[in-house]
Amino acid sequence: MSQSFRRISAIFQRYVLLHRRSLIRAFDICFWPVMDLLIWGFVTMYLQQLAGGSAAQVIVFLIGALISWDIHYRGQQAVTISLMEEIWTRNIVNMLIAPIRLWEWIAASFLYATLKVGLVTLILCVLAKTLYAFEIVRVGWTFVPLAASLLLFGWAIGLLTAGLLLKFGYAAEALIWGIPFLLQPFSCVFYPVESLPHWAQRMARCLPSTYAFEALRASLRGGTVEWSVWGWIVGLNVSYFALGLGCLIWCFQDARAAGRLSRLGQE
Amino acid sequence: MGFMSTRPLEIAQLVFRYPNAGAPAVDRLEMTVEPGEIVGLLGPNGAGKTTTLQAVLGLLQPASGTVRVFGHSPLSDRTHVLPRINFASVDVDLPSNLAARECLRIVAGLYGVRDAARQIDALIAQFELGSLQRHLVGSLSAGEHMRLKLCKALLTSPELLILDEPTLNLDPYMAQKVRELLKSIQRQRGMSILHTSHNMQEVETFCDRIVFLHHGKKLAEGTPRDILARFQSHSLDELFIRVAVSGELFQVR
Ligand SMILES: Nc1ncnc2c1ncn2[C@@H]1O[C@H](COP(=O)(O)OP(=O)(O)OP(=O)(O)O)[C@@H](O)[C@H]1O
Ligand SMILES: [Mg+2]
Numbered sequence: 001m002s003q004s005f006r007r008i009s010a011i012f013q014r015y016v017l018l019h020r021r022s023l024i025r026a027f028d029i030c031f032w033p034v035m036d037l038l039i040w041g042f043v044t045m046y047l048q049q050l051a052g053g054s055a056a057q058v059i060v061f062l063i064g065a066l067i068s069w070d071i072h073y074r075g076q077q078a079v080t081i082s083l084m085e086e087i088w089t090r091n092i093v094n095m096l097i098a099p100i101r102l103w104e105w106i107a108a109s110f111l112y113a114t115l116k117v118g119l120v121t122l123i124l125c126v127l128a129k130t131l132y133a134f135e136i137v138r139v140g141w142t143f144v145p146l147a148a149s150l151l152l153f154g155w156a157i158g159l160l161t162a163g164l165l166l167k168f169g170y171a172a173e174a175l176i177w178g179i180p181f182l183l184q185p186f187s188c189v190f191y192p193v194e195s196l197p198h199w200a201q202r203m204a205r206c207l208p209s210t211y212a213f214e215a216l217r218a219s220l221r222g223g224t225v226e227w228s229v230w231g232w233i234v235g236l237n238v239s240y241f242a243l244g245l246g247c248l249i250w251c252f253q254d255a256r257a258a259g260r261l262s263r264l265g266q267e
Numbered sequence: 268m269g270f271m272s273t274r275p276l277e278i279a280q281l282v283f284r285y286p287n288a289g290a291p292a293v294d295r296l297e298m299t300v301e302p303g304e305i306v307g308l309l310g311p312n313g314a315g316k317t318t319t320l321q322a323v324l325g326l327l328q329p330a331s332g333t334v335r336v337f338g339h340s341p342l343s344d345r346t347h348v349l350p351r352i353n354f355a356s357v358d359v360d361l362p363s364n365l366a367a368r369e370c371l372r373i374v375a376g377l378y379g380v381r382d383a384a385r386q387i388d389a390l391i392a393q394f395e396l397g398s399l400q401r402h403l404v405g406s407l408s409a410g411e412h413m414r415l416k417l418c419k420a421l422l423t424s425p426e427l428l429i430l431d432e433p434t435l436n437l438d439p440y441m442a443q444k445v446r447e448l449l450k451s452i453q454r455q456r457g458m459s460i461l462h463t464s465h466n467m468q469e470v471e472t473f474c475d476r477i478v479f480l481h482h483g484k485k486l487a488e489g490t491p492r493d494i495l496a497r498f499q500s501h502s503l504d505e506l507f508i509r510v511a512v513s514g515e516l517f518q519v520r
Binding site for chain 2 (some may be wrong): 003006007009010011013014017018022085086089090091093096097098099100101253256257258259261262
């Protein structure tokens with residue numbers, strides 16, 4: 001176990017050092033989320049002015065949703081980017097022949113993702129409070145398991161897209177960056193699930209993120225989250241996690257059978 | 268057990284075919300590396316040398332045949348194989364955005380190297396990288412980078428060292444120095460080496476035994492002296508060109 005810990009911390013260090021070396025990269029972590037927050041925050045402030053007092057809650061829902069979606073999205077990206085980093089720098093073979101286990105690499109990249117996500121969320125919360133007087137604590141303690149479930153879903157999708165990267169190389173880049181945007185409309189980030197057409201509702205109910213955002217809105221309204229909702233969140237997250245992991249392992253074995261592992265990113 | 272499991276490398280009837288490729292890249296290859304032995308894998312471009320090394324590292328799933336490293340499969344028994352081997356190649360880089368020394372420190376962490384700082388210092392001194400250790404890997408010259416890769420591969424004290432054209436980018440002084448270093452480390456530790464090279468003078472002096480590949484098949488095997496005598500050739504260079512032209516190693520006699 002202590003050996004696993006040592007290996008995990010070596011891989012983790014390798015990813016963190018990248019940011020110490022490069023200011024641009026460190027800046028990149030927060031740039032897009034902050035821009036999103038600025039745009040959507042000002043849009044909702046404007047809408048609120050137009051609608052008068054009746055839309056007072058809108059900004060709360062929007063900003064809460066925005067910050068939470070970012071947890072999922074950045075979680076996914078961090079996991080896939082840590083694999084991409086190895087391919088970009090042609091270091092992947094060194095990692096593959098090092099005596100590390102798959103779960104150790106996964107643990108390190110999750111740790112890295114958590115650090116990144118935690119930092120961004122903190123910055124967004126501070127900004128949202130200063131600019132829009134939005135306080136994340138309004139969600140209450142429920143925010144912690146909700147954020148965790150969105151992060152877990154991000155990891156699961158991150159493993160899946162990492163698998164696609166092994167299978168299709170850079171040709172899969174469009175999918176890697178695009179999948180979160182494919183999921184977003186069906187995750188009911190900014191609107192209740194009932195507002196969707198029937199067919200879309202059915203898709204939405206297959207995503208753990210949908211239940212998380214419904215729960216988030218309920219909490220912001222001051223309501224409580226039913227146990228059955230938590231059940232769906234946990235069950236679906238576990239299923240997607242298994243799917244993502246299965247996809248990664250299958251794609252790895254496929255790449256190994258085709259002799260593609262040492263040439264990733266060079267096709 | 269016994270002899271079988273202590274042999275650093277044993278390849279039997281290895282076949283590997285890339286998808287969409289007509290002929291196999293490695294075709295029913297049989298070869299071994301004995302403890303403490305330096306084996307050179309020779310052959311024209313595309314002969315299947317790099318492919319063979321990848322199979323040894325567990326980066327390929329062979330179509331058929333077996334690879335055993337210290338008696339274990341590099342595919343199904345990674346935890347027994349990987350800590351005992353290491354690899355350096357012209358084609359595989361260290362992360363360009365880390366400092367040279369940082370790379371080695373991380374490798375030490377991955378392999379659990381004891382007394383890492385002292386070992387890193389010693390290797391950096393041996394490979395004359397002292398003034399460059401805080402430089403980014405991406406800013407090193409090709410030869411400096413190659414020396415760093417060799418430090419990386421030696422840092423983990425492998426029992427079997429696998430090298431793919433390790434001296435390709437080195438100037439004659441450095442190439443000579445690296446060969447001497449490898450030899451002395453190999454003698455001290457009883458390490459085995461499997462390497463590829465297109466430098467025939469190097470191969471003649473450096474290798475205990477050579478395996479000659481062509482189109483994935485083994486054409487000849489033996490000590491450099493044996494092979495030269497058997498095929499009545501003055502030099503490996505001449506022999507090599509003969510193979511490349513005619514595709515076979517006919518006995519002149
Ligand atoms: N990913 C791949 N897909 C298809 N064919 C490949 C792939 N990699 C290698 N090959 C082919 O397999 C054969 C063996 O290649 P390999 O890299 O093992 O040769 P090599 O002996 O190392 O040559 P060199 O001296 O040029 O390094 C070559 O004909 C090559 O074109
Ligand atoms: Mg090669």
